[in-house]
Amino acid sequence: MARNEEKAQSMLYRFREAQAAELGLVRKRERRPALASSVNTIGECERWRRDLLGEIARKVSKIQDVSLSDYQVRDLNDDINRLMREKYHWERRIRELGGADYSRAGPRMILTEGKEVPGTRGYRYFGRAKDLPGVRELFEQEAPQPESRSRGEIYKNIDADYYGYRDEEDGALLEYEREHEKDLVEHAEQMPDIAEPEEGEEEREPMDIDALNAEIGTVPNQKQVEEYLVNRRRQQLLDKYVSEDLKQSEQETKALAGMQ
Secondary structure: OHHHHHHHHHHHHHHHHHHHHHOOOOOOOOOOOOOHHHOOOHHHHHHHHHHHHHHHHHHHHHOOOOOOOHHHHHHHHHHHHHHHHHHHHHHHHHHHOOOOOHHHHOOOHHHHHOEEOOOOOOOEEOHHHHHOOOHHHHHHOOOOOOOOOOHHHHHHOOOHHHHOOOHHHOHHHHHHHHHHHHHHHHHHHHOOOOOOOOOOOOOOOOOOHHHHHHHHOOOOOHHHHHHHHHHHHHHHHHHHHHHHHHHHHHHHHHHHHOOO
8 A cells, every 4th residue: 555655656756747847847957968978068068067067976975874784885886987977078178178177186086985996907996895805905905015136137128228328329319419409509609708807906816725724624524624724814914905004104103204
């Protein structure tokens, strides 16, 4: 009896839905095109991509339900992966039409929800599917350790090419070197000549390394070199200005003494 009532209510619902669609009160739901290549506008592609994202989000949320059986979880996980592949086709079609590139700038939240087993070619497990019997063991397996090789095995495949002894036989490398040398020569020809120091401009004296070593006694470090340069510059200033002051005072003394 209850079954007949459910059937009657279902038929009444479908009748009212069809009647509302005829009157224009409810927009009839369109089916998503099976092939993304059959759509030629970016706006429509974006619309079906958003539709897919909403469906994927609902199924990812549903697969967390603890009341689902293992068979239902597997079916839901297969549906999510199928929808993910379909979403990729729509995103590729959007890129072909000149739209956004979602492979670089798209949301990654759905991908982070799923976990991929190495060697499954992009198949991901979402929600409770990661705890299914047989799947949990795949994630618990440790990654294989790289095979260690002895030093002799490593050097066995190393020849003269590794050390660059036969680079002169590489035509592409020689051509690159010729082009690079030509560019350097042209750049050097365009560089201005080194300017001579103008009259009155002080020439920088070279550092007397021997005198510095004799003064310090050992090879100087950076701090010692800086101290030596500061002291030498101070002495030069003293010799320059103090000697002039002495000459001037001496001339004044001679003038007062009437010796001129």
